[in-house]
Amino acid sequence: MHHLFRLIVLTLGGLIANIVIAATLSSEAQERGINSTCSSYLGQLEESVDLNGLNITFAHPSDPSLYPSLHVSNKKYNNGSSVFSASLSPDGEYCYVSTVNVTEVNTQNCNDISILKAAEDSTLKVTVYADGDYSIITPEDNTYQLILINNGEQSCTMVESRMMWPGR
Numbered sequence: 001m002h003h004l005f006r007l008i009v010l011t012l013g014g015l016i017a018n019i020v021i022a023a024t025l026s027s028e029a030q031e032r033g034i035n036s037t038c039s040s041y042l043g044q045l046e047e048s049v050d051l052n053g054l055n056i057t058f059a060h061p062s063d064p065s066l067y068p069s070l071h072v073s074n075k076k077y078n079n080g081s082s083v084f085s086a087s088l089s090p091d092g093e094y095c096y097v098s099t100v101n102v103t104e105v106n107t108q109n110c111n112d113i114s115i116l117k118a119a120e121d122s123t124l125k126v127t128v129y130a131d132g133d134y135s136i137i138t139p140e141d142n143t144y145q146l147i148l149i150n151n152g153e154q155s156c157t158m159v160e161s162r163m164m165w166p167g168r
Contacts (some may be wrong), residue, residue: 025071028057033064035090041097080104097164110156111149
């Protein structure tokens with residue numbers, strides 16, 4: 001019985017340690033040896049997008065600081081879910097960043113979301129395709145594109161894509 005208790009305590013302790021150690025994408029990136037500039041950018045993205053779901057990092061097995069890496073965070077909500085993905089490409093002291101953020105909302109349709117987005121920022125360009133099945137929202141500066149995909153009367157998938165070249 002004593003051995004069973006020790007095994008349970010060690011197993012739980014190991015699981016808690018893994019959760020704490022890999023709690024954020026940026027901490028996991030640092031542990032894996034991702035380029036420090038890229039890791040810093042990932043930390044900034046984490047804060048601005050409020051990532052705190054299930055996190056996964058893919059990195060080159062032998063030299064992760066020199067090669068691109070992929071970081072994915074998944075989160076479940078009471079009315080949908082989201083998947084955030086960032087690709088980080090180191091280039092010396094620089095790091096190029098591309099992100100994709102997919103959010104599924106099961107309580108609001110795409111038309112309502114388009115109206116709300118346009119009300120928040122009147123400079124956004126909204127283009128509708130295929131009888132309202134798709135909408136593309138683009139800001140004046142073209143820093144991102146948001147594609148809305150109509151999934152039904154009260155369901156919408158939003159796909160936001162960005163590419164950044166910080167410091168260049």
